[in-house]
Amino acid sequence: MNIDTIKNGYVIDHITSGNAMKIYELLELGKLDCQVAIITNAKSKKSGTKDIIKVGELINLDMDKLAYIDSNITINVVKNDKIIEKKKLTLPEKLVNVCMCNNPRCITSTEKELDQVFILTDKERNIYRCIYCETKLNKN
Amino acid sequence: MNKEVRHLTNIEELSVDEIDDLIKVANDIIANPNKYKDKCNGKILATLFFEPSTRTRLSFESAMLRLGGNVLGFSEANSSSVAKGESLSDTIQVVGGYADIIAMRHYKEGAPLVACNKSSIPIINAGDGGHNHPTQTLTDLLTINREKKRLNNLVIGLCGDLKFGRTVHSLITAMSRYKNIKFILISPKELELPEYVKKEVLEKNNIEYIETNNIEEYMSRLDILYMTRVQKERFFNEADYIRLKDYYILDKNKLKNAKDDLCIMHPLPRVNEISTDVDNDPRSKYFLQAKYGVYIRMALILKLLEVK
Ligand SMILES: [Zn+2]
Numbered sequence: 001m002n003i004d005t006i007k008n009g010y011v012i013d014h015i016t017s018g019n020a021m022k023i024y025e026l027l028e029l030g031k032l033d034c035q036v037a038i039i040t041n042a043k044s045k046k047s048g049t050k051d052i053i054k055v056g057e058l059i060n061l062d063m064d065k066l067a068y069i070d071s072n073i074t075i076n077v078v079k080n081d082k083i084i085e086k087k088k089l090t091l092p093e094k095l096v097n098v099c100m101c102n103n104p105r106c107i108t109s110t111e112k113e114l115d116q117v118f119i120l121t122d123k124e125r126n127i128y129r130c131i132y133c134e135t136k137l138n139k140n
Numbered sequence: 141m142n143k144e145v146r147h148l149t150n151i152e153e154l155s156v157d158e159i160d161d162l163i164k165v166a167n168d169i170i171a172n173p174n175k176y177k178d179k180c181n182g183k184i185l186a187t188l189f190f191e192p193s194t195r196t197r198l199s200f201e202s203a204m205l206r207l208g209g210n211v212l213g214f215s216e217a218n219s220s221s222v223a224k225g226e227s228l229s230d231t232i233q234v235v236g237g238y239a240d241i242i243a244m245r246h247y248k249e250g251a252p253l254v255a256c257n258k259s260s261i262p263i264i265n266a267g268d269g270g271h272n273h274p275t276q277t278l279t280d281l282l283t284i285n286r287e288k289k290r291l292n293n294l295v296i297g298l299c300g301d302l303k304f305g306r307t308v309h310s311l312i313t314a315m316s317r318y319k320n321i322k323f324i325l326i327s328p329k330e331l332e333l334p335e336y337v338k339k340e341v342l343e344k345n346n347i348e349y350i351e352t353n354n355i356e357e358y359m360s361r362l363d364i365l366y367m368t369r370v371q372k373e374r375f376f377n378e379a380d381y382i383r384l385k386d387y388y389i390l391d392k393n394k395l396k397n398a399k400d401d402l403c404i405m406h407p408l409p410r411v412n413e414i415s416t417d418v419d420n421d422p423r424s425k426y427f428l429q430a431k432y433g434v435y436i437r438m439a440l441i442l443k444l445l446e447v448k
Contacts, residue, residue: 103249105247105248105269106248107228107246107248107249107250107251107268108250109248111227111228112227113227130250131250132250132251133269134249134271
């Protein structure tokens with residue numbers, strides 16, 4: 001399969017199979033004016049299959065959201081047909097308004113103007129907790 | 141936000157030394173109540189109870205009155221501005237102009253953090269949903285200190301709802317900072333202590349614990365037996381509640397192998413987890429425990445108001 005190479009933009013590579021659509025939605029890539037290509041189940045040397053997203057413009061990518069969905073991702077920054085940088089992601093210490101607390105008893109469910117804030121409480125196990133009620137963030 | 145104001149939302153915000161100091165002051169209040177009767181003259185405690193809890197509210201009010209202060213507040217959300225749709229942040233900022241310190245109970249977990257971020261005066265969390273209730277834990281610690289004369293070298297039996305029972309979780313957290321503590325966790329399978337408390341508190345601190353569903357099995361080893369109530373509001377399913385609510389009832393017979401100096405505790409109110417025939421056993425300390433709750437709250441109010 002052949003998808004146009006991009007002149008300026010990003011190739012978001014090594015996305016765990018199945019996560020591309022989550023990224024598409026959370027980063028609202030559908031609202032962009034530029035070309036966006038989503039490739040799912042591409043062959044991968046590392047893990048069998050992977051997803052890839054190509055974005056045809058150097059937009060402001062929200063790295064925290066990307067890392068939250070999938071910290072294995074590599075981001076290739078393309079400028080004038082050349083990859084000028086390969087970015088690896090690290091888990092953000094804090095997630096602000098990336099996801100909602102799903103504890104129905106949490107104060108964020110009634111106090112509407114509050115930011116939804118989660119902090120990384122366990123790096124090894126990739127566990128985030130709501131700063132208000134301390135409920136573990138369930139990523140699914 | 142005022143950074144200099146000290147609040148208490150969670151027992152872990154207090155160091156072991158600070159807890160020792162609070163216990164010392166509480167013991168001094170018990171010994172010399174007259175010395176403290178005017179310490180908070182002219183000060184006002186606001187009790188903001190968005191969820192009713194008569195016992196906890198009265199305990200706070202008694203504490204402030206015994207310090208010579210005054211109290212105002214509300215005892216449930218539908219008699220307050222919340223019923224008119226005011227946000228918690230707004231309520232807190234308004235009350236900051238009416239009082240010097242707030243004791244707040246809220247049905248939403250994390251509400252105290254929101255309140256503290258907006259408050260110009262100290263806030264004491266008097267319970268937020270199934271989350272934290274630090275003054276209950278302070279009460280428990282004062283009771284253990286007074287009745288056992290120590291906070292280390294103890295075998296503590298926790299019995300009943302260990303899954304949803306927040307008093308149990310924070311007592312475990314608080315006690316795990318003292319030396320040579322062992323826990324006997326007594327509960328039916330369905331109400332076992334959650335995995336994260338075992339992992340993140342007990343195992344992380346290398347604390348010995350045994351799980352059993354038989355209340356009598358380890359009775360003879362216990363220094364403290366902490367009974368809890370199975371609370372209906374923590375269940376999503378009525379049938380489970382009915383099935384589990386009477387699982388453990390402590391009576392005289394079950395105490396036959398217990399130590400003479402066992403200390404029987406309960407955060408109260410009890411429903412029927414402790415048979416009334418245990419009440420006149422000298423080892424029953426739960427009514428004393430409720431009384432101690434007033435003294436430790438007095439000590440806490442003095443600390444947060446920085447009254448010497
Ligand atoms: Zn929450």
